[in-house]
Amino acid sequence: MAKEILRMENITKIYDNGFVANKDVTFWLHEGEILALAGENGAGKTTLMKVLFGLEKPQTGRVLLNGEDANIKNTLDAIGKGIGMVHQHFMQVPSLTVAENVLLGIEPMKNGLFDFDKAVEMTREVSEKYNFHVDPLARICDLSVGQKQKVEIMKVLIKGAKIIIMDEPTAVLTPQETDELFEQLLRLRDDGHSFIFISHKLEEVKRICSRITVLRRGHCLGSYDLSDMSEADISRLMVGRDVVLQFEKEDPTPGDPIVKVRDLVKINADGKRVLDGLSFNIRAGEVIGIAGVEGNGQSELSDVLSGMDGFASGTVELNGQSIEGKSVFEIRQQGMSLIPEDRMIHGAAGDMSICDNIISDRYFKPGYKKGMFINKKYIENIADEYIKEYQIACDNKKQAVRYLSGGNIQKVVVAREFTTGGNFIIANQPTRGIDVGAAELIRKAIVRKSREEGTATLLISADLNEVLGCSDKLFVMRKGKIVAVFPKASEVSEAELGEYMLGLKTMTEKEMEGLL
């Protein structure tokens, strides 16, 4: 048995706002092994790694390095103790060369000046030793994403790291780059380095890790030997509902298609196809849920359909008219309403009152104006009405939205978007981070609106309870594609859903035919 070089014991981290990110988590790492740390978004992986890297202080628990209490004070301390972190978002300076980036902060000096030649030589040494094949003289901005990642690993190695945290390293890589990365990780492992590999791609975990530690909602569900586990076992551990919420709703009576999407492609700044040929309809009176591990194109889909961002090819029709090249305002006039992913950035203006937030999409419409001025009385009346209807807890309608709780801010957003007169609603993570009561109210409102007014709804959510409970039809998105369609969301088991979300299964086009 290899030596245990790291142990995190009984780590509990509660954030100031009362959110329990880690509860009594214990795991360990052997020398020369690659350990997978898996769990859904919000499961507490990032927090746990922040504790290890000295970025967060836990309430209880301790970190042992080589059996001794490490007492990591800050990031520099962690680096000094041989811990390195390869961030998902690279910490690099694009216009500088590879060598300069690798040695930034620990620059070699000669005669009081930065010794560039020495830096190049040191970088070349590491690059050759571990077969990275990165030119030390190249500029970061000219490198591919895969090469940038190698630079990031080199930065960690040159500082002498023995334990390396890799935060979803393959999320940005092509399959070929992933293969190459894995070869390097295995080589480094054989060289005595140990890795904590954060990922929710099961096939990758299976390929290079020997053990897996699974987190769910801040709790550790245990560490397992991967040789004893099937992919289905892991999927069941990772994707699961703690409590199954029962949701009463009538069957839908779908009408004509309101939204028609055909062959929609969106390419991001890195040249990756984040939406890869999507085609589907959303019909009046139905709620379409989109499930998927975050970062598989859901946010991009919401951005494209709402006009916040453009797309490369394909067509999107809303109520019979294309939305291509139109502004958010124009698309809203065409019948779209949007509950955006981040309510404080795109949903509400924090310093403005409830009243002002409610009229922000309609102040120009007749009835809201009285001559040149806004019709204050009318607006205050409808604000009172919404506050009552949506049970918005506030001091009064003039209160700045910022001072409300998250759930109540979201209710303000929902109240506005549901009364704007559109017949297509995009609800992107409508209940993220809000209390159970508010979430319940918003979910009910989504379903009621589709049943009573025949609204077409697109519900994007990371909360399985929510997508399974509220949706009529369910799509699963992975890598910018729809990989599964379930005509009746209520009949899907989460185990089955997990297998599609995590890429163990994919429906063929034939299976999905006629369902989209």
Added chain:
Amino acid sequence: MFTLEWIGNFGFSVLRLSTPLIYAGLAAVISAKAGMMNMALEGMMLVAALAGVVVSGMTGNLWIGLAAAILFGVITGGVIAFASISGKTDLYLTCIATNLAAAGGTVFAMYLLTGEKATTSAAIRAYTIPSITIPVIDKIPVIGPMISGHNLLTYVAFFSIWAVWFFLKRTRLGLRLRAVGENPTAASSVGISVKNIGYISFLLSGVLCGLAGAFMSMGWVSFFMKGMINGRGYIGLSASNIASANPAGAGIVAVFFGFTDALATSLKSGSSFPSEFIEMIPYASTMLAVVVIGIIRTNKARKVAKGGH
């Protein structure tokens, strides 16, 4: 009109008029490389110009005056850095406030010290930084009169282009400064203090503005005059912007603006065209250059964005 002598003189005046613009451009380059836009060049230069004249007049020593100009440039830079980095005020507002305070404050200080409100020419003894005749070169026709006989600070300005390049490219501090300017999170993740770098960039900016101010009041003319910087700080800022904060590029653009300035001056003397219109040339060409470069850059960015498909 276009005799060899005229060409020589014209070239001389291009280099002379470029001098303050080069300093201002380089000062802007250093701030820009550290990720900040230093709009207070104007005010920093103005303060330095007055400090140079007053201190050299008081001490009777030219070099102490020059040192004072630099010191006051640095102090002004330090005040801005303290306010915006430690005090977390808005950088742009702080810079605008500095410019306004300098415009009024220099006149106020001048009035307190001399009783004059427009210029110190009558009240303070003039000291000018010496001009230098370059042996041999000054005998060459056309070139000689063009590049020989300039004020010492003009030569220092051209040397500074190289010095700033060397600092940014070859020293550890320069490397760290560029890293902070481009990606502060990456820089701080390897233990570089973003705050310290911010301070350093403003102090260095202050040194260059100090030299520019000293040139204006102790070289260009030999007295301080109300509002004598006359927008040169802003032109320097545009030079840095057009050159994407590259020191050599900013130097070239500064010389181009110096050229338009010289052109305006020489046209004014030789034509009946309204002089107000001609005086507009340097500023109009600055604006034009910024717009043209802006269009070129947007088109490039648009091409990159469309490159995906």
